[in-house]
Amino acid sequence: MSFELEQDLRHRQAAGLYRRRKMLETPQQPEVVIDGKQYLAFCSNDYLGLANHPEIIASFQQATNDYGLGGGASHLVIGHSRAHHQLEDELAEFTGRDRALLFSNGYMANLGAITALVGKQDAVFEDRLNHASLLDAGQLSGARFQRYLHNDVENLELRLKKTDARRKLIVTDGVFSMDGDVAPIDQLADIAQQHQAWLMVDDAHGFGFLGETGGGVAQTFGLSQEQLPVLMGTLGKGFGTYGAFVAGSDALIETLIQFARSYIYTTSMPPAVAEATRTSLKIVQKESWRREHLQDLIRYFRKGCEQLGFPLMDSQTPIQPLLVGCEKRAMEISNKLAQQNILVTAIRPPTVPKGSSRLRITFSATHTRQHVDDLLSALEKVMSKALHRPCVNDISPEELSNSGVTTG
Ligand SMILES: *Cc1c(COP(=O)(O)O)cnc(C)c1O
Numbered sequence: 150m151s152f153e154l155e156q157d158l159r160h161r162q163a164a165g166l167y168r169r170r171k172m173l174e175t176p177q178q179p180e181v182v183i184d185g186k187q188y189l190a191f192c193s194n195d196y197l198g199l200a201n202h203p204e205i206i207a208s209f210q211q212a213t214n215d216y217g218l219g220g221g222a223s224h225l226v227i228g229h230s231r232a233h234h235q236l237e238d239e240l241a242e243f244t245g246r247d248r249a250l251l252f253s254n255g256y257m258a259n260l261g262a263i264t265a266l267v268g269k270q271d272a273v274f275e276d277r278l279n280h281a282s283l284l285d286a287g288q289l290s291g292a293r294f295q296r297y298l299h300n301d302v303e304n305l306e307l308r309l310k311k312t313d314a315r316r317k318l319i320v321t322d323g324v325f326s327m328d329g330d331v332a333p334i335d336q337l338a339d340i341a342q343q344h345q346a347w348l349m350v351d352d353a354h355g356f357g358f359l360g361e362t363g364g365g366v367a368q369t370f371g372l373s374q375e376q377l378p379v380l381m382g383t384l385g386k387g388f389g390t391y392g393a394f395v396a397g398s399d400a401l402i403e404t405l406i407q408f409a410r411s412y413i414y415t416t417s418m419p420p421a422v423a424e425a426t427r428t429s430l431k432i433v434q435k436e437s438w439r440r441e442h443l444q445d446l447i448r449y450f451r452k453g454c455e456q457l458g459f460p461l462m463d464s465q466t467p468i469q470p471l472l473v474g475c476e477k478r479a480m481e482i483s484n485k486l487a488q489q490n491i492l493v494t495a496i497r498p499p500t501v502p503k504g505s506s507r508l509r510i511t512f513s514a515t516h517t518r519q520h521v522d523d524l525l526s527a528l529e530k531v532m533s534k535a536l537h538r539p540c541v542n543d544i545s546p547e548e549l550s551n552s553g554v555t556t557g
Contacts, residue, residue: 164476165475165476165477165480165497166476166497166498171183171184172184176200176201177193177195177200177201177389178198178200178201178515179513179515179516179517179520181492183492186490187490188487188490188491188492189490189491189492189520189523189524190492191491191492191493191510191511191512191516191524192492192493192494192509192510192511193511193513194354194385194386194387194511195386195387195389195513195515196354196357196358196386196387196443196467196511196512196513196514197357197358197363197387197388197389197432197433197436197439197440197443197513197514198389198439198513198514198515199357199387199388199389199390199429199432199433200389200390201389202389202429202432204428204432205389205390205425205428205429205432206425207428208421208424208425208427208428209421209422209424209425210421211424212232212420212421212423212424212425213421215424216230216232216419216420216421216424217420218419218421219416219419220416220417220418220419220420221416221417222416222417223413223414223415223416223417224251224406224412224413224417225406225413228416228417229417230417230420230423231420232420232421232423232424232427233251233417233418233420233423235423235427236251236423236424236426236427236430237249237250237251237394239427239430240382240394240396240430241396243362243364243430243434244364244367244380244382244396245364245367245373245374246374246380246396246397246398247374247397247398247399247402248396248397248398248399248401248402249394249395249396249402250394250395250396250402250405250406250412251392251393251394251417251418251423252392252393252394252395252409252411252412253392253393253411253415253416253417253418254383254385254391254392254393255280255282255351255353255381255383255385255393256282257393257411257412257415258381258383258393258394258395258411259280259282259283259285259286259351259381260282260285260286260289260410260411261395261405261409261410261411261412262286262349262379262381262395262405262409263283263286263287263289263290263318263320263349264286264289264290264408264409264410264411265404265405265407265408265409265410266290266316266318266347266349266379266404267290267292267316267318268290268291268292269291269292270292270314270315270316271290271292271293271314271315271316271317271318272292272293272294272295272312272314272316272317272318273287273290273292273293273294273295273318273320274295274296274297274305274308274309274317274318274319274320274346275287275294275295275296275297275319275320275321276296276297276299276300276320276321276322276325276332277296277297277298277299278299278322278325278327278328279296279320279321279322279351280322280326280351280353281500282351283320283322283351284296287320292314292316292318293312293314295308299325300330300332300333302333302336302337302340305319305337305340306340306344309340309344309346310344316347317344317345317346317347318346318347318348318349318379319337319340319341319346319347319348319349320349320350320351321334321337321348321349321350321351322350322351322352322353322354323350323351323352323353323354323355323359323365323366323367324352324353324354324355324358324359324366324466324468325354325468326353326354326468327468327470327496327500327501327507327509328462328464328468328470329354329462329464329465329466329467329468329469329470330462330463330464330466331355331359331366331369331465331466332350332366334348334350334366334367334370334372334377335370335372338370338372338376338377341376342376347378347379348376348377348378348379349378349379349380349381350366350367350377350379350380350381351381351382352365352366352367352380352381352382353381353382353383353386353393354386354387354466354467354468355369355382355466356382356383356386356387356388356433357386357387357388357433357440358387358440358443358466358467359466361437362433362434362437363387363433363434363440365382367380374397374398378397378398378401379395379397379401380395380396380397381393381394381395381396382394382396384426384429387433388426388429388430388433389429390422390425390426390429391418391422391426392418392422392423392426438514439514440514442514443467443512443513443514445518446467446512446516446518446521447465447466447467447469447512449518449521450469450510450512450521450524450525451469453521453522453525454469454471454525454528457525457528457529457532458533459471459528459532460472460473460536462507467511467512467513468509468510468511469510469511469512470496470507470508470509470510471507471508471510471528471532472505472507473506473507473508473535473536474504474505474506474540475504475506475540476495476497476498476506477540478506478535478536478538478540479495479496479497479506479507479508480495480497481535482495482508482531482532482535483495483508485530485531485535486508486527486528486531489527489530489531491523491524491527493508493509493510493524494508494509495507495508495509496508496509510524
């Protein structure tokens with residue numbers, strides 16, 4: 150067994166695709182210690198800077214006194230606490246939906262929701278750049294599974310016209326996790342209505358940042374529950390805690406409680422996490438300065454990149470990738486930045502399509518303009534040299550045949 154596995158591992162290494170974990174020794178914050186060394190980090194999804202917020206931590210601590218630590222059982226047995234229930238009510242109000250349902254995490258929310266909503270006689274239409282959990286869920290559902298071109302409403306419509314499926318579910322990221330661009334949710338909602346399809350949006354990266362009070366793409370586009378019936382969000386990114394939710398009609402939530410297997414067959418999240426998230430939700434709504442400061446950092450960074458001629462992508466969100474192309478070049482730049490104590494992750498296939506490797510730079514409300522200056526000057530030292538050198542990937546035939554869109 151080991152011999153066979155090692156062969157595959159070597160293969161991955163040769164292709165510049167090997168992944169290694171870094172060991173973090175501090176909380177999530179701009180200045181971190183990893184494997185004993187200090188870095189300025191631009192790779193967390195803690196966009197609003199709430200993962201280490203004292204009030205949220207205090208709520209967590211208080212709640213462990215009131216509820217203990219473990220969830221103890223699934224929601225349907227005896228694991229559904231008042232803390233979970235109150236957070237659900239508050240998330241429903243926040244999203245302007247009838248109800249919300251908590252899941253352990255975003256991966257499980259997507260698996261549970263999609264498999265509960267569609268099956269063999271149905272069809273799922275997903276943006277080709279959707280998050281891996283959505284793509285996996287579409288496949289697991291047993292429904293006919295199609296990927297339409299990224300943010301291409303016409304391509305989606307062609308596909309919708311051809312199907313005779315019983316139910317049609319359109320699924321998209323709200324903000325694309327590796328690109329930072331926003332889906333044309335208003336147009337997708339129109340198309341869905343014209344074709345009697347259901348629309349589901351995973352707004353893991355939009356909640357907290359987009360919208361006047363952090364209500365994400367649904368708030369930005371002003372989409373009602375009828376227009377956007379399945380709204381999913383995660384709590385581990387902008388909210389700074391952990392978990393996820395699906396919000397929608399009473400019938401949708403009851404359906405998930407009855408049929409979403411990743412909801413039914415798992416232990417509830419620790420109630421203290423729910424209680425901490427209730428505090429986080431208040432801060433998200435109230436502290437608009439966090440969104441405004443992020444907007445300022447994004448503008449400041451993009452202006453700096455334009456002056457330096459860097460390959461910016463079309464993003465107005467805290468996800469600001471620099472597209473560098475080949476896998477090894479992305480790794481090289483990331484390593485050179487690390488030598489200057491700047492941490493930026495190289496994102497490679499299968500997380501993104503082959504040849505579109507990138508540095509995924511993310512900002513948090515706890516970053517300062519000085520941090521952005523430090524990043525830009527480190528990038529200036531390594532980018533142009535790396536971009537002008539030819540880049541040949543040592544990619545095996547198997548990997549080439551797998552190219553195109555993959556999940557990640
Ligand atoms: C991170 C992410 C998820 C998974 O959420 P977790 O709570 O981390 O499991 C799902 N969808 C998208 C778009 C994500 O970025």
